[in-house]
Amino acid sequence: MSQAATTIYVPRDTTTISLGADQVADMIQTSAANEQQRLNVVRNGSRGLYWLEPMLEIDTDRGRVAYGPVMPDDVDDFLATECWREQAGHPLYLGLTEDLPFLKNQQRLTFSKVGLIDPLSVDEYCHLGGFEGLRCALKLSPQETVSQVTDSGLRGRGGAAFPTGKKWQTVLDTRAEQKYIVCNADEGDAGTYADRMMMESDPFALIEGMTIAALAVGASIGYIYLREEYRLSEEVLNAAIRLASEHHFLGDNILDSDKSFSIEVRLGAGAYICGEETALLESLEGKRGMVRAKPPLPAIQGLWQQPTVINNVITLATIPTILAKGPDFYRNFGIGGSRGTMPFQLSGNIKQAGLVELAFGPPLATLLNEFGGGTANGREMKAVQVGGPLGAYLPSTLWHTQLDYEAFATVQAGIGHGGIIVFDDSVDMSEQARFAMEFCAIESCGKCTPCRIGSVRGVEVIDQLGQRDVEFEPDDPERLAQKVLLEDLCETMTLGSLCGLGGMTAFPVLSALKHFSEDFD
Amino acid sequence: MITEMNSTEEHNNGWQASVKRILTELKDKPGALLPVLHAIQTEIGYVPGESVTLIAESLSLSRAEVHGVISFYTFFRSTRGGSHTLQICRSESCQAMGSRELESHAKQSLQIGFDQTTSAGDITLEAVYCLGNCACSPAMRIDHQVYGRVTAEKFDQLVSALRTNVIEVK
Structure with missing residues (x-):
């Protein structure tokens, strides 16, 4: 056996x-x-095809072929049928990974x-x-890098x-x-996991991006502010x-230059608001x-009142590609003022949940149907929330x-x-609107009144609207007054809050009220 | 002050030594408070109320400032929790996959609400807002281990395994 x-x-x-x-x-x-x-087991990162995970791959002459999902219960059979020899007839066989x-x-x-x-192989x-x-x-000079x-x-x-x-x-x-x-790795938005995937599956890309940022602006110290949940x-x-x-890509005299940069990881402690850049600082x-x-902007007075670049994980992890392949290469992807690619993350009630990196521009429906394959349970799709807990709920008429x-x-x-995030037709959108207000109330830092008090009042107003034990006529003046009150409250929060938490809670609330008003009657 | 500290020292279970050592190690870090609190909670399981004075003195902060930080962040606790912390995600992706039902099941099965500990002292139940496991909702976490696509049955199995292990350890 050689x-x-x-x-x-x-x-x-x-x-x-x-899993x-x-x-x-x-x-x-x-x-x-x-x-x-x-057999040589390598722990790679995830490709992000999560409905197929754990997705095992083997090296063949044609490239890597995949099997999935290979759950612990499937391993005995996987080994007994010698799947490492590429068994195309195996029920979990998926073919060449690149062709999926x-x-x-x-x-x-x-x-x-x-x-x-x-993820931890420098080679x-x-x-x-x-x-x-x-x-x-x-x-390059710092200015040349920034210009790129x-x-x-x-x-x-x-x-x-x-x-x-x-x-x-x-x-x-x-x-x-x-x-x-400062790298903002406080990825608290529900339905997002791109930062986590990047940090767990390709951490050097983030380190490289931060180091380039340091060279570009003349910084010597970096922090990754990481949420506690991401151990x-x-x-x-x-x-x-x-x-x-150890390989001199970081630390003193990076690659024999006179440049030095260090990075330290700091853990958050379960506060969503710390994803907001000034709260993070x-x-x-x-x-x-x-x-x-x-x-003052953090760029001028940031961490300890010093000029600070504060960027998200994906932003920083994209920098190496821009520097290596040139700004035009990156710019040629995308449309209008949205250049390059975006890692979209499918979650909730969707058949094929996972990460889809695409140039900006495809209709939302492409993600939902062609990539996502519809709902996981086969029920009708009713609402899609894009952009986390502060994002709008969109009805089917807007999926184009x-x-x-x-x-x-x-x-x-x-x-x-x-x-x-995909919801099927069993969702009650007044409940989702209520949760948006409740979440804002739980996570508000309390500094500004519209967010701190407005969110609490918002929950109360939606509760008033949702009193199902009371029969209302559709044009009941008291209910109409409550809806006006809710809209007014949202406007106050949007215009009067210091940051995006209070300022954007109106997106899920008002979109639910506007597009799914029947759920509030 | 020194006399007061000495007398307290006799009445505790040795956490004071841990806190002092951690402070010596970390107090010179810029913005040391969160790293200090994390280290204390990792080692002792919570941040003892009596340690606030020690931390404040060491970091040249007021006790109010230290207390303010501990109470601001949900992760830090001032009292001992259960042997295990079980967190259920309440966020939107998990809601779309039945986390509200899972939450009710958990509360009913453990007979406690969020931020409470079972009478046996083995499990503290907490809400969490996203574990980044949204592609396999609903999600929960037991201590640092995340679980995906958690059904009521899977919840029961995991809790039961947890309880079996606790007995084995004893």
Whole structure:
């Protein structure tokens, strides 16, 4: 038996582990040891085809072929039928991974390495072009790097969509002894998991992006503010930071230059508001996560009052591609003012949940039907919430809307961080509107009155509307008055709140009221 | 002040030594308070109310500031919780997949509400707003381990396994 060992890839990310991937990997490793099978188990990241996870892949002459979902109960059969020899007749056989339509029809730029490699292999990362962006940036002046980011058209992927280059330019132009790079990894929006996938499956991309940002604006210290709920991300990031430093991509004299940059991971503590950039900075400083009034902008007075680049994980992880392939390459994807690609994340009641990176512009329906395959339980789709808990609920009449910042703004909605949550026809939209207000009340930092008090009043008004034990005529003046009151309250919160939490709660509430008014009668 | 600390020291179960060591290790970090609180909670299981004075003195903060931070963040607790913390996601993606029913099942089966601990002291039930496991909703977490597509049956199995393990440990 002199055949070469076959590599079996068993993903290791939070969601695959939540389905039993650790057990699957253990079982294969134990069997390989006991039976002296020449099997080499590699823990890669997830490709993001979560309805097929745990999706196992094996190396063949034709490329990687996949099986899935391989649950712990399936492993005995997987091994008994010698699936590592490519058994096309096996019920879990999926064929070549690259040919799976869900993957093949994507445009993966930021996620190009995610799921392909062992997230903690510097060699594999470099082999697929990793750290090329950093090498390019080391040859450029700070202004040239910032200009490339500006020219790429990249906008913040955390939700606010602020032009990244403009933010960096402000920090570059502000003189200070100390500047900071802060990565916002407080991915609290329901229905989003792109940041988590990136950190767990390709942490070097984030580290490289932060390092390029540091070179561009002249910062020497970086923090990743990570939500407490993401413990695997914490472990992977800390290991990746150690490895990157050992290989001189981070730390002192990066790649023999005179540039130095360090990164530390800091854990949040269960406060959604800390995803708001100024609250995050307060939290990093060791304080309550209270929103700051702007101005001053964090780019001018950020962490400890120093100029600070604060960007989301995906924004920073996209930077290496822009530097390595040039701003025009990135800019050529997308439409209008929405350049490049966006990792959309399908969740909720959807048959094929997972991550879909596409250039901006396809209709929402493409994601829901062609990628998502309809609802998971086969019931009719009723509402889709795009952009997290502060995103609008959209009815079927708006699913033709193009996924780009401008088109979504015209229908009083936002793309946010790219989360797409599907609800079937059993959902009661007044209950969803109520939850939006309740969530705002729970998570409000309390600094401004419209958010702190308005959200509590909002719950009460929706409760009044929802009193089902009382029979109302459709044009009952008291009910109409309650609806006017709710709309008025939303307007006050939108115009009077300091930040997006109070300022955007009106999106889910008013969209539910407008598009699904029958649920409030 | 020193006398007061010494007398307290005799009345506690050694957490004071842990807090002091953690403070010595971390107090010079910029913005040290959250890392300090995390380290204390990881080691002791909660942040003892009596430790606030020690932390405040060490970090040159007022006790009010330290207390304010502990009470602001839901993750930090001032009293000991159950042996395990079980969190159920209440966010939208999980709602679309039946988390409201799962929440009722959990409360009924454990006979407690959110932020309460079972009478046996083995499980504290908490709400959580997104675990990033939205592609496999509904989700829950037991300590640091996340579980996906949790049905009432799966919930019962996991709780039962948890309780079996607790007995084995004893």
